[in-house]
Amino acid sequence: MDLKQIAKDTTKTLISYVTYQALRVVIAQLDETEPKRAYWLRQFSHRVSIQDSEVYLTALFQEEQRIAFRLLTVREHIVEEMADYLPELLRTGIQQANLQQRTQQLERMTQIDPATSTSHPEQSEQPEQPEQESGYQPDSY
Amino acid sequence: MDLKQIAKDTTKTLISYVTYQALRVVIAQLDETEPKRAYWLRQFSHRVSIQDSEVYLTALFQEEQRIAFRLLTVREHIVEEMADYLPELLRTGIQQANLQQRTQQLERMTQIDPATSTSHPEQSEQPEQPEQESGYQPDSY
Numbered sequence: 551m552d553l554k555q556i557a558k559d560t561t562k563t564l565i566s567y568v569t570y571q572a573l574r575v576v577i578a579q580l581d582e583t584e585p586k587r588a589y590w591l592r593q594f595s596h597r598v599s600i601q602d603s604e605v606y607l608t609a610l611f612q613e614e615q616r617i618a619f620r621l622l623t624v625r626e627h628i629v630e631e632m633a634d635y636l637p638e639l640l641r642t643g644i645q646q647a648n649l650q651q652r653t654q655q656l657e658r659m660t661q662i663d664p665a666t667s668t669s670h671p672e673q674s675e676q677p678e679q680p681e682q683e684s685g686y687q688p689d690s691y
Numbered sequence: 692m693d694l695k696q697i698a699k700d701t702t703k704t705l706i707s708y709v710t711y712q713a714l715r716v717v718i719a720q721l722d723e724t725e726p727k728r729a730y731w732l733r734q735f736s737h738r739v740s741i742q743d744s745e746v747y748l749t750a751l752f753q754e755e756q757r758i759a760f761r762l763l764t765v766r767e768h769i770v771e772e773m774a775d776y777l778p779e780l781l782r783t784g785i786q787q788a789n790l791q792q793r794t795q796q797l798e799r800m801t802q803i804d805p806a807t808s809t810s811h812p813e814q815s816e817q818p819e820q821p822e823q824e825s826g827y828q829p830d831s832y
Contacts, residue, residue, distance in 0.1 A: 604792070
């Protein structure tokens, strides 16, 4: 597991995602002040994908440099405001998501289908699912 | 600008992205130890998109709970190892990306096309681009 490469790739993905959020902010602002320009920016963003934010910005600079400069400012502002909260949000988020997945699976593994147990009570002790090869192996990697 | 909502959405996107990275790790591990299962997991991941990681995991739990449990463990491990570095990586990353965009644009705005200035030297002082309405407005939002 190359954690350094994963961290690098994650940062790149985050930058693109924050740029997408900055775009949403700028469009909302333009909706208030310059609706025609907001319309234009929506059309532009349908033409050019923001999946890779740097390619998107390079294209935007060639057509509307004022908006492109504003996007740079807004995305940097979002990062400044949000960065320090990310570790805690991410840790809490992944723990909650994992707990939810494990709970769901535990419920599926232990539940007795009420319909089956009512109409065929003699079958209610049969396992609902075929057995898996093994269970949770926290130390297997 | 609803920074709280942006932080929440960003965390969700990050969780899905880290799950995708965990999937890549698990596939690489299975390639070494259980190639047939690695093949199966690749096929499964073509069938079910990991774009929404929680939907993907719920589907995976119904077909191969052992791998699903392993994914939960690996993604939590990645987050534990990486979370504290993210603020610095993200700040540095966005600053570098913004600097690069601004430098590129400055070069485009100030460059004189050598071909034009050689063949038509009398035109070399004309602006290359039509003027924009305004420049960099750091305080405009």
